[in-house]
Amino acid sequence: MTSLPSETRTLHGWGRTAPTVASVITPRSPEDVAAAITSAGPRGIIARGLGRSYGDPAQNAGGTVLEMTGLTSIHSIDADSGRVVVDAGVSLDTLMRCALPFGLWLPVLPGTRQVTIGGAIGADIHGKAHHVVGSFGNHVETMTLVTADGSVRELTPDGPESELFWATVGGMGLTGVIVRATLVLHHVETAYFTVDTEQIDNLADLMDRQTRDDEKYAESVSWFDAVTTGEHFGRGILTRANHATIADLTPKQRRDPLKFDAPQLLTVPDLFPPGLLNTLTGKIFSEAWYRKSPTRTGAIQNITQFLHPLDIIGEWNRGYGPHGFLQYQFVVPLERGDVVRTVLERVTAAGHVSALNVLKRFGQGNRAPLSFPKPGWTLCLDIPIGPGLSALCTELDEIVLDAGGRHYLAKESRTTPEAIRRGYPRLDEWRKIRATVDPEGVFASDLARRLELI
Amino acid sequence: MIDAVGNPQSILLLGGTSEIGLAAVEAFASDRPLRVILAARPSARLDGAKARLEGRGCAVETLDFDALALDSHPSVIDKAFASGDVDVTIVAFGLLGDNEQAWTDVRTAVELAQVNYTAAVSVGVAVGEKLKAQGHGALVALSSVAGERARRSNFVYGSTKAGLDAFYTGLTEALRPAGVTVSIVRPGFVHTRMTEGLEPAPLSTTPEAVAEVIVDAVRGKKELVWAPAPLRFVMSALRHVPRPLFRRLPL
Numbered sequence: 012m013t014s015l016p017s018e019t020r021t022l023h024g025w026g027r028t029a030p031t032v033a034s035v036i037t038p039r040s041p042e043d044v045a046a047a048i049t050s051a052g053p054r055g056i057i058a059r060g061l062g063r064s065y066g067d068p069a070q071n072a073g074g075t076v077l078e079m080t081g082l083t084s085i086h087s088i089d090a091d092s093g094r095v096v097v098d099a100g101v102s103l104d105t106l107m108r109c110a111l112p113f114g115l116w117l118p119v120l121p122g123t124r125q126v127t128i129g130g131a132i133g134a135d136i137h138g139k140a141h142h143v144v145g146s147f148g149n150h151v152e153t154m155t156l157v158t159a160d161g162s163v164r165e166l167t168p169d170g171p172e173s174e175l176f177w178a179t180v181g182g183m184g185l186t187g188v189i190v191r192a193t194l195v196l197h198h199v200e201t202a203y204f205t206v207d208t209e210q211i212d213n214l215a216d217l218m219d220r221q222t223r224d225d226e227k228y229a230e231s232v233s234w235f236d237a238v239t240t241g242e243h244f245g246r247g248i249l250t251r252a253n254h255a256t257i258a259d260l261t262p263k264q265r266r267d268p269l270k271f272d273a274p275q276l277l278t279v280p281d282l283f284p285p286g287l288l289n290t291l292t293g294k295i296f297s298e299a300w301y302r303k304s305p306t307r308t309g310a311i312q313n314i315t316q317f318l319h320p321l322d323i324i325g326e327w328n329r330g331y332g333p334h335g336f337l338q339y340q341f342v343v344p345l346e347r348g349d350v351v352r353t354v355l356e357r358v359t360a361a362g363h364v365s366a367l368n369v370l371k372r373f374g375q376g377n378r379a380p381l382s383f384p385k386p387g388w389t390l391c392l393d394i395p396i397g398p399g400l401s402a403l404c405t406e407l408d409e410i411v412l413d414a415g416g417r418h419y420l421a422k423e424s425r426t427t428p429e430a431i432r433r434g435y436p437r438l439d440e441w442r443k444i445r446a447t448v449d450p451e452g453v454f455a456s457d458l459a460r461r462l463e464l465i
Numbered sequence: 466m467i468d469a470v471g472n473p474q475s476i477l478l479l480g481g482t483s484e485i486g487l488a489a490v491e492a493f494a495s496d497r498p499l500r501v502i503l504a505a506r507p508s509a510r511l512d513g514a515k516a517r518l519e520g521r522g523c524a525v526e527t528l529d530f531d532a533l534a535l536d537s538h539p540s541v542i543d544k545a546f547a548s549g550d551v552d553v554t555i556v557a558f559g560l561l562g563d564n565e566q567a568w569t570d571v572r573t574a575v576e577l578a579q580v581n582y583t584a585a586v587s588v589g590v591a592v593g594e595k596l597k598a599q600g601h602g603a604l605v606a607l608s609s610v611a612g613e614r615a616r617r618s619n620f621v622y623g624s625t626k627a628g629l630d631a632f633y634t635g636l637t638e639a640l641r642p643a644g645v646t647v648s649i650v651r652p653g654f655v656h657t658r659m660t661e662g663l664e665p666a667p668l669s670t671t672p673e674a675v676a677e678v679i680v681d682a683v684r685g686k687k688e689l690v691w692a693p694a695p696l697r698f699v700m701s702a703l704r705h706v707p708r709p710l711f712r713r714l715p716l
Contacts, residue, residue, distance in 0.1 A: 021644060028469035031601040032644030054600065066469060072550075072644060073600025337469050401470040401496050424469035427497060457601075460550060461466035461474065 015047055025328050026065040026424055027335035031072035031457055037081040041190040049161040051075050055455030058188045060127030065338045066424030067457035068183045079129050085109055093196040099129030099189045111269045115196040118144040120318055129189040134421035135181035135382040139230040142374035146384050148180030149377050155191040159453040178444040181382035183420055185454045186445050201268035204252035204317045205259050207308045214245025218348055221372055229253045233370045236297040237355050248304040255311055272313035293364035331395050337424050340391040343416035350414045351390050354407055361403045365392040380437035383419045428463035471684030472496055473552035477545045479588055480558025481505030484657040487514050488676035489555055498522035502545050504530035532558050532584035542591035553683055554592050555605045556585055561659045567621035574621055581625030586632050597643040603683045604647045606633040613700045616716050637688050648682040652692040668696055
């Protein structure tokens, strides 16, 4: 067997922090994947998709990284049942573009569509519809996993190897390499949303509104301002939406109701200085974002307007400058909604600026031991790397963990192994399942080493 | 792994009783406890350093390391990397010596050269191999401004540091493609045991201040730094002072 071509590359996550060097292989078939796994060196191997995780789960210092974007086939789309069979390297963007003409919609869409199917399962991603549809793993009917011994396994949520299925959902690629999956998509009449937008001038009211009638909406999320202090602290925009029906559309939109309207207008060049986001620019951004969305009900919006405003700009992470940034995302139980306010106050008091603050109420979690979502409030902050950030985040960790919360591994880039152990009480159960299929520890990543997951 | 905000999880201090080295370990440990490997000859001072770091919550391991026992270096480095990745390695051992004795006595001169230069090269090669395999990590070498221009009062020490500095400058480039950052730190006069009783030079500093420079260099991936920072410009000027004038300067 000839070995696959490899290339030494420096890899980092979307936050552009903590780069490390690995040998990168781009497999073109499940057989290539198996060959790469069985010939992996002592530092092990990990799959990488489109690199949208903020920290280091898709890096493997000194080891091998499989660039899964070489596996890009959509094998079948069944318009009646909604079943699609796709390779792990297919992006959500590509899948949506192909499935929408059949009236099919991906039920779980995160803040970007530039995520591979393998990554979506590995991180068990969630979207604005979580309170209704749950996370990505809930919509996987079967998956094909290549494990450490090079064998190819078909896994289902309730089949004989269901434990391995659920350990792989949210398992950050550490149980094996997903090469293919069958997903069940939802039927929609149009590609549009009917959106209700509410401008709410303080955090308490914002959370109260989001608690009351979220069930009436398929999608719900709020953005809020973490810069303005005083009585308008945490003022924000609550946007909630349902899929539009044909009847909701304008005559022009009706001509092509399933039109995928998702342009990318510009790509950010890699020349931004550090410190561009400061208190002043943060205030200007927050004011503008707040003002641009007055209260309005029943507006018809396309996918980019409603779901993915940041996808209009390619490589937007470069705007944070060369030191990069981190995303701090946690979930706390519903009854501990007070933590959201405490965390924001600490961030603001410490002088850090977070411009993109997203708050959402999660619905039920799933069976996966390392899946992030559980019923409660999830808050996500974007903070540029700067002095004092480490100490601040350590302080926030305590607040979150004491409230029974936990951190999202796909966003994580700086916490401690203890924090993950506390947040994920089923970690040992996951480790046991992993040990049965990967006793030698072939699958390894920087994240796994840093947080002692393996 | 060094995380997104620059916190390492493990540190190897070669020269485990070095005041600057220990101050750097403590500075790294100020945010969160670390796994620390102190490599030095066994001594009460080493035990004291271990106890102090353990008091800060660090997990400390000591390794018997003698800079002059060159043959033992590969096995010492093997042991240091045996229990997992090492995120930061600090090469901090060194001797100042008495210059008048050193330039007139062969044994003294050779010992200085072996500890400060040969041993530093030896561990540099061994650690470099480990870091290359690991695919990440920071390597800090304590050089000195004394190596930037030889002075009559300090030239044997200065020559050893000049050699170390040149070696690690090259190593910086050699290890770059492997994802390893080498930082060379050039302190001026630092108030330590080594300089006790000597007349402090201008811009003299403390181990704690040098430690801050080291932490900042590792976090910022800076390859060459001075402690304190203004020495960079002072030394840049001094390097160009003509000899007839330079020898008249009170240095």
